[in-house]
Amino acid sequence: MPESCEAAVTLSGDLHARPAGSLAMAAAKFASAVELTVGASKADARSVLAVMGLGATSGQQVTVRAAGPDARQAVTTMIGILADATRVGD
């Protein structure tokens, strides 16, 4: 029975290329589909180029939505990467 899960985080730095890569690599490990939303833009978290294309900057809210058997864990992992990666302003 697939579940869905959602959480949001406010970025403390810009979402640069390296954290986008970390998000995409982590998203690929989950069976759930994971989507990131910033304002009106959405991206499949597995696509590093789509994540970079969000152009998310410091102070913006990123919503993570996952649907699938490991949705909860996927959202927790994504939120963790978004919080850590943007903190160092990589």
Add this chain to the structure above:
Amino acid sequence: MSDEAKVGIVLVSHSAALAEGTAEIAGQIGGGTVVIATAGGTEDGSIGTSIAKVRRALRLADAGAGVVILPDLGSSVLTVRALLSESENLPGPLAVADAPFVEGTVAATVTAAAGGDIKAVLSAAEEARHARKL
């Protein structure tokens, strides 16, 4: 998935500097766990392509899961095609990506780093054509 061999990447460019710089960017974004071998420029270091360099890069990049090749432009594509049509002693499986060079390399590297198979890595590279930057 991550215990298995990863798909390797070969960059074929007219310029050694372009190939190496692109490999460096993709390596940083992809966490440095994928072999990205470069075949840039001619044997004497000028702008052009070298079938021998591509052959060497394929051997370096092959870890047993196959190699995705990204050519930059024009004769890079022709050189890769010539090599694939003539040689029997190539590692395999091999796939050539019809993709923008930098974006395709980054997308392919990230997918390979996550344990994607050669089909997934090729698709990631080719989907890069549709990714918008703005």
